Amino acid sequence: MADSAPLRPGVFQVLNIGNIGNSTHLISILVVFIAYQVIWAIYSPLTYLYESYYEIVQGGQYFKRVAQLHKIYGPVVRVTPNEVHFNDPEFIDMVYPNPARKTNKPIWFAQRTGTPYSIVSTPDHSLHRQRRNALNSFFSVASIRRLEPIMKKYMGKMVTIMENAGKTGQILHMHHLFKACASDVITVYAFGECFDFLDRPDCGRSFFESTDVFFYLTHIFGLVPSLVHYVQNMPSWLVKLLLPSLSELRDRQDWWLTKVREIRKSPNPERIKSTIFEGILNSSLPVEEKEDERLASEAQLVVFAGEGTTAYTLTCCLYQLLAHPHEVAKLKQELLHAEIDPKHILLSQVDSLPYLNAIIQEAVRLHPGVMARQVRISPEIPIVYQDKQRGKTYIVPPNTVTSMSPLDIHMHPAAFGSNAYAFRPQRFIDDPKLARYFIGFSRGARNCVGMTLARREMAIILATLFLKYDVYDGSPGQGPTLELYDTQRARDIDANMDYIIPVPAKGSKGLRVRVRNHS
Numbered sequence: 001m002a003d004s005a006p007l008r009p010g011v012f013q014v015l016n017i018g019n020i021g022n023s024t025h026l027i028s029i030l031v032v033f034i035a036y037q038v039i040w041a042i043y044s045p046l047t048y049l050y051e052s053y054y055e056i057v058q059g060g061q062y063f064k065r066v067a068q069l070h071k072i073y074g075p076v077v078r079v080t081p082n083e084v085h086f087n088d089p090e091f092i093d094m095v096y097p098n099p100a101r102k103t104n105k106p107i108w109f110a111q112r113t114g115t116p117y118s119i120v121s122t123p124d125h126s127l128h129r130q131r132r133n134a135l136n137s138f139f140s141v142a143s144i145r146r147l148e149p150i151m152k153k154y155m156g157k158m159v160t161i162m163e164n165a166g167k168t169g170q171i172l173h174m175h176h177l178f179k180a181c182a183s184d185v186i187t188v189y190a191f192g193e194c195f196d197f198l199d200r201p202d203c204g205r206s207f208f209e210s211t212d213v214f215f216y217l218t219h220i221f222g223l224v225p226s227l228v229h230y231v232q233n234m235p236s237w238l239v240k241l242l243l244p245s246l247s248e249l250r251d252r253q254d255w256w257l258t259k260v261r262e263i264r265k266s267p268n269p270e271r272i273k274s275t276i277f278e279g280i281l282n283s284s285l286p287v288e289e290k291e292d293e294r295l296a297s298e299a300q301l302v303v304f305a306g307e308g309t310t311a312y313t314l315t316c317c318l319y320q321l322l323a324h325p326h327e328v329a330k331l332k333q334e335l336l337h338a339e340i341d342p343k344h345i346l347l348s349q350v351d352s353l354p355y356l357n358a359i360i361q362e363a364v365r366l367h368p369g370v371m372a373r374q375v376r377i378s379p380e381i382p383i384v385y386q387d388k389q390r391g392k393t394y395i396v397p398p399n400t401v402t403s404m405s406p407l408d409i410h411m412h413p414a415a416f417g418s419n420a421y422a423f424r425p426q427r428f429i430d431d432p433k434l435a436r437y438f439i440g441f442s443r444g445a446r447n448c449v450g451m452t453l454a455r456r457e458m459a460i461i462l463a464t465l466f467l468k469y470d471v472y473d474g475s476p477g478q479g480p481t482l483e484l485y486d487t488q489r490a491r492d493i494d495a496n497m498d499y500i501i502p503v504p505a506k507g508s509k510g511l512r513v514r515v516r517n518h519s
Helices: 024-042 049-057 062-073 089-095 107-113 125-139 141-145 148-168 174-191 205-216 218-223 225-233 236-242 244-265 269-273 277-281 292-323 325-337 347-351 354-366 406-410 426-430 432-437 451-468 489-493
Strands: 076-080 083-086 171-173 374-377 383-387 392-396 401-404 481-484 497-499 501-503 512-516
Touching: 049 062, 049 076, 049 218, 062 076, 062 406, 089 383, 089 401, 089 432, 107 218, 107 225, 125 141, 125 277, 141 347, 141 451, 148 171, 148 174, 148 451, 148 512, 171 174, 174 205, 174 244, 174 292, 174 451, 205 218, 205 244, 205 292, 205 497, 218 225, 236 244, 244 269, 244 277, 244 292, 269 277, 277 292, 292 325, 292 354, 292 451, 292 481, 292 489, 292 501, 325 354, 325 451, 347 451, 354 426, 354 451, 401 406, 426 432
Parallel strands: 083 401
Antiparallel strands: 076 083, 171 512, 374 401, 383 392, 481 512, 497 501
16 A cells, blocks of 8 residues: 655654744643654654644645645555545545444544534444434424524625625625624524624624634644643633633633523523524433533534534635626526525525536535545445556555545546536536535535535525625626625635635635625
């Protein structure tokens, strides 16, 4: 099997944590742990420091190195001592099987994510199925359609902010706006109330930046798994003293835990029914699965995924549409033919619009909201891979970590052709079978439980925007329009760093848009 190259002595000389800020306290804490790992690694024949060099020193760059390794060694590469990475779109269903085959996750994945008791971090197959079954009804189509009034309320606030920007000439940072909207929606859906980020002048930017700091620490947590335990369980006052850049995230975590306890103790049975916890608390899960800390961990996952990945995909989707006005023309034509009332858009209407949904599919393909390698373990049977091009057979033993990366598969020429980098929603309409190569919401038994909500939320937001706005073309007499402002795909939209979440190039200000109420 092709192996990742050994780490040369001296390569771990510079600690660069990227954009997490200048915190001498944090560096001091890390030095002790990392020094131990480095000393231990000198005497270990194969370690995780090769990965850590690209992730910590280079700053979230291992996904690029893995892509290079595949070009050198082929579709099967060992990327860590106990992880085999595949880059073959025809092999997806073997790595991500349906529930009939047991599929675990490595324990270290739960340790580094910050949500150790959530479904996404659950190592054991059977426990994962139990936890997921308790959540399924919360994300059913029927439940999500009951969310329409909440979506419309916060989309109305978002559009008002955009209209005001049109009056004042303010350039909007759309990712912040989308994230505030998505966060308010998912938090109300999960808890029955929210932080009302859309009512704040900065749309909750400082809270989101604190969350991003936690993601920036992901690779350090991967190298030193015990560190995340200390950070997560540190008293709030100590977090604010030693790690002030994480203090607002801790405020949110404390709020989630407080709300869990309030909901559990509420004398009003309707209080539970209006939250994510109804299915869990009324399920057959054992008592320990209903403890406050586990419920808060599940809620944190739902909020993080519901605000971050949705906002990222919406941001990228809006960029691609404004950069390709002919695609907007096709979308507006579809919306016109559907005879949708802009003031009363229904989820059932946007569900049935093929081009709108192809636009979302293509945006997620090019810009998946989760960059991290999607890891799995087959605990009972080996994974057998036939490399037909090289005439080799690889047998990966049970209990070995296997993985794929969404961006690698979505850019693979064998699946999406030589124009894989191009934004072309029509490809999914011309060839519906391309969906078998799509892993933007993962696949198999552990696919994203919230993908139904994410797709419909993105659909109704995009429909709302493009029923109201055109792409600015300089013509006199245009109605409300949107225009890209100093935004470049390679610098501001494409993933340049992997911190679980995709991060653009250093210095990027993200997607910026000028709103014109009238030309």
